[in-house]
Amino acid sequence: MNALIKSATIVDSKSDFHNETVDILIERGRITKISKRISNPNNYKEIKLDNLHVSQGWFDSSVSFGEPGFEDRETIDNGLKTAAYAGFTSVALNANSNPIIDSFADITFVAAKARNNAVSLYPIGALTQASNSTDLAELYDMNNAGAVAFYDYQKPVSNPNLMKIAMQYASNFDGLVMSFPQESKISGLGVVNEHINSTKLGLKGNPALAEELQVARDLFLLEYTEGKLHIPTISTAKSVELIREAKAKKLDVTCSVAIHNLVLTDDNLDGFDTRYKVLPPLRTQNDCEALIEGLKDGTIDMVTSDHNPIDIEHKKVEFDHAKYGTIGLESAFGALQTVFTTKKSIALLTQGKSRFGITETTISEGEEANLSLFNPDAKYQFSKADITSKSKNSAFLGMQLTGETYGIIANNKIVLK
Known part of the structure; x- marks a missing residue:
C-alpha cells in the first residue's frame, strides 16, 4: 500500500x-x-x-462483537469495519459470545476471523470456564494462542480464593487478570445507580458500595499474591481513591473507565430509556468529576468505549428486563471531546497498549x-x-x-x- x-x-x-x-x-x-x-x-x-x-493509532481495551453465537448483534467483520471508521487501529475483544471464548481453539477461531484486517484484534479469554465463576479456564493454553488477558466480561468472580489462585497462576507466564468490579450480593437486583434518581423513578438500586467492596477485595488479593491486575470500567469516586492508594503502594494494577460513565449521569434515566441501562450503571455528577480527575492525574490508565451491541429485541423492553450495554465505538472520539481537549483525548485514546502487550508506535x-x-x-x-x-x-x-x-x-x- x-x-x-x-x-x-x-x-x-x-x-x-x-x-x-x-x-x-x-x-x-x-x-x-x-x-x-x-x-x-x-x-x-x-x-x-x-x-x-493524524495521530498514532487508537486502542480500545473493551469491545464486544457477539460472534460466535450472537451474529445478529454484530459480526467480527462488521465490528472491525466499525472500529476502523471510528478511528481505532486495535481493539481487545471480550469473551462475550456463545459459546464463551475459553479455550485455545476459541482464541484461534476469533484471531483467524480477524486475520489480514486493517484493525488488529487482540482476543481476551474468559477467566473461568464458560465465565461461570466456578473453575479456571485454560489460561496458559489461551495465552499461547494469543490471548492478551483473561476476563469474565461484566461477570464478577464471587469466590475470592478463585481470584487469588487466578492471579498466582497467571503470574507464572506474566498473564493479565481482569476482574469486573461488582459485589453481586450487594448489587442484588439493582439496575441503576442507588441514589435519589433510583428512588424517584422506582427502579431498584445498585449502590456504589457494590463496586467499591469488590475493588477493595481485589486490591487486597493483588497485594497478597504480588500478581498483575486490570480493573475494567470503574465508575465511582471511591474506586478512584482506592486505586490511587494501591498505586502509591506500587501494586501492579491498572484500570479503565467507560466513556459513557464520564459523560452521562443517572439524570439521563428520567425517560426510562433502556439505551442508558449500562453496567456499571451511570452514576452521579460527583462520580463523573472524580473519574475525570483520575484520568488527569494518571490514576485511571485508559478509557474504553465498552462497545456492546445489543439487538432491539433485548433493548426495546421494560427497563428491568432490558439487557445492559451501549455501543460506543462510533461516538467515542466525539463524546470524549465534550470533556477533554483534543490533545488529552488523543492521549487517552492511545494509552493502554503496553498493558495488553501491544507495541506502541510513533509518527516518524x-x-x-x-x-x-x-x-x-x-x-x-x-x-x-x-x-x-x-x-x-x-x-x-x-x-x-x-x-x-x-x-x-x-x-x-x-x-x-
Missing part, C-alpha cells in the same frame, strides 16, 4: 513533528518521508481531507504506518446515520458531539469512510 497524505496536522507528543502540518509519504505500509511539501511523481493515492489531523520516518485520521473541530448531532454497527443501541443518540473520524491507515491497508 502506497499513499501520500496531504496537509495533515500531527498530534503525537512522541513525534518530532508534533503540532506541525505536513505531508506524509507512505510506501509499502511504512512512513518513508515527512515534510512540509512532498511531490507525488509515482502517482500514489493522495489523501486530502478537511482539517485533517521509518516507522510502520499505524494512523488514525480525524477532524477535531467538526460539530454534529450524533444520529443513527453515524452508526456502522448492526445494533443501534447507542446512549449518545441525539447528543451534540465534537470531532469527526475519517478512518485509519494500518497493517498496510487504508480504510476511510
